[in-house]
Each structure stands twice: as C-alpha cells, then as structure tokens.
Amino acid sequence: MLGYSLRRLLIGSGMLLALSLLTFVLLRLTPGDPIDAYIDPNVPMSPADLAALRTRLGLDQPLPLQYLAWLKQALAGNLGYSIKRFDQPVLDLVLSRVGPTLLLMGSAILIAILGGIAIGVVSAVRRNSLLDVSFSIFALAGISSPAFLSALIGLYVFSVRLRWMPSGGMLTPGANFSIGDLLRHLVLPASLLAIAQAALITRYMRASLLEVLSQDYVRTARAKGVYEFWVITKHALRNALLPVVTLIGSTIGLAIGGAIFIESVFNWPGMGLLLVDAVSARDYPVIMGATLVIGACVIVVNLLTDITYAVIDPRIKVG
Structure with missing residues (x-):
C-alpha cells in the first residue's frame, strides 16, 4: 500500500506540473497584455517606464523562461504577490480562503453522501413504487440543473x-x-452545492444495489430466513457501495466547479470567490x-479514494 501510494503521489505531481503549465499558457493566450493588469489606466506612463516595468516583472523574457522562473519560485513556496494587493503574498491569500471552502465543500459532500446513499437504498428496496419514481425525478432534476441555477433559485426562494x-x-x-450563526449561513449554500452530487450518488446507489440484490448469495440469505434489514x-450494502466510493471521489471536481458559483x-x-475576483x-x-x-x-482526494476502495474491497490488490 505504501509503494502504491508513493507511485500515485509521483503521478499526481506530474499532473500538477502539467496543470500549472496549461494554466500558464492559457493565461498568456488571453486577449490583452499582462502588463495592463499592473498599471493604473488613469495614470499615464511613458514607453520607457512601461519597458522598465516589463523588465522588472520578467515579462520581457520568452514564455518558457517566464514559466521556469515561476516554477522555481513555486517549488520554494513563493507564489508571488497579488497584483491588486501588493503587500499580500499569494500563498497567504490562498491559504486564508482554504478553510471556508473546505467547510462548504465538506458539508456539501457529507450531505450528498448521506442523502444520496439513503435515497438510493430506499429507491432500490421500493423499486417501481411511487416513492422510487419521485426520487428518480429528483435525481434527474438534480443532475440536469447547473450549480448557478440552483444557487439563484435557492437564494430567491429561501432568502428573498x-x-x-x-x-x-x-x-x-x-x-x-x-456556531449557530455559522450554521445558519452554511446550511443553504451547502445544501444547494450538494444537490448535483446527491443526485448522482442516488442513481449509482440504486443501480448498484439492485444488481447486488439479484445475486445468488442474497437469495440464499433470504432463503435461510435472514431478516430483510x-x-x-450486512450482505448487500457493502458490495453495492464499491462503485459509489469511486463516484464520490470523482465528484470532488464537480463540487469544486459548483463551489465557484455557489x-x-x-x-x-x-x-x-477568490478565483472569480482574480479573473x-x-x-x-x-x-x-x-x-x-x-x-x-x-x-490528494483521488488518492484517498483509491486507497479507501482497496480497504473496502479486500479483493483489490495494489502492487
């Protein structure tokens, strides 16, 4: 398990490097000159002053050298300084926003997991009933609704x-x-952020449990007189959770995208909010x-998901 984790960390480091390179290139491909973000449009600057500022910021260098210079500083823990907050290091600014985002996303994912699994189990047990149809409609609506639409509707209905x-x-x-004031502000955005993930988990949980319930060992347990509960x-839920665990890890990216709108x-x-303001x-x-x-x-979350999958299913071997 340790060797597997180390290999996944190495692969993740390569992916992170590729992500930084892709982001750097896309930012340079956006219309306009990066130097425009550093100057006040109301203050005239001579071409000589602009050239000096460009040299001081390293923007006169070729793009590969600019990226390597940024990467060298990033590996040392220096992500530079905010353009709009010259005395604010980017790393401190980003880390100050991690806590609120983790609180929002963690609450949303917890709501989605508990709600999605519970609804999926009920739908599978009550297959083709009115309750199952109602939950299926909810799941379809949740999957189809973009985060910004859910946020605006929820804000209008419950707040306005x-x-x-x-x-x-x-x-x-x-x-x-x-804590009470914090929870009052947290409940609505966390619940709205959880809708899409809960809908996906509901669909996967229902389909997975229905498949497991048709297996021979489940029929054998019922034939022996084991209580349905x-x-x-005990017999069906653990095996039915395996594909759901993988889905939970993959929905982290969906939660991040939704968190930006929420x-x-x-x-x-x-x-x-920090990223939107920065853009x-x-x-x-x-x-x-x-x-x-x-x-x-x-x-990191994807790595933890893979490890959890291997722990839940002892048949999984990592080498």
Missing part, C-alpha cells in the same frame, strides 16, 4: 421570499462569532496560485 436563511456571507456582520445492510452567489469567502481583476499570480492549490486538493 421566505426569509428563512441569510442571503450571503459566512457570518452576520458586526455580530459575535457563534440484515440482508440489505460562493459567488452567496458571497462566501472561499477559494471560488475579473486579471490578477495572474492569484489565478496561478489558486489553481495550483485546487489541483493539489483534487489529486
């Missing part, structure tokens, strides 16, 4: 019309910190740093 939940932010401005939970709509102070401001160092950290998180 019903006024059950706060309309944005992580805490109430001016109020003392409390134990047939489902954080923007609800003004949640996380990585998604709007053409803050290239922050975009590179945030993308690198997000990519590293996805790679």
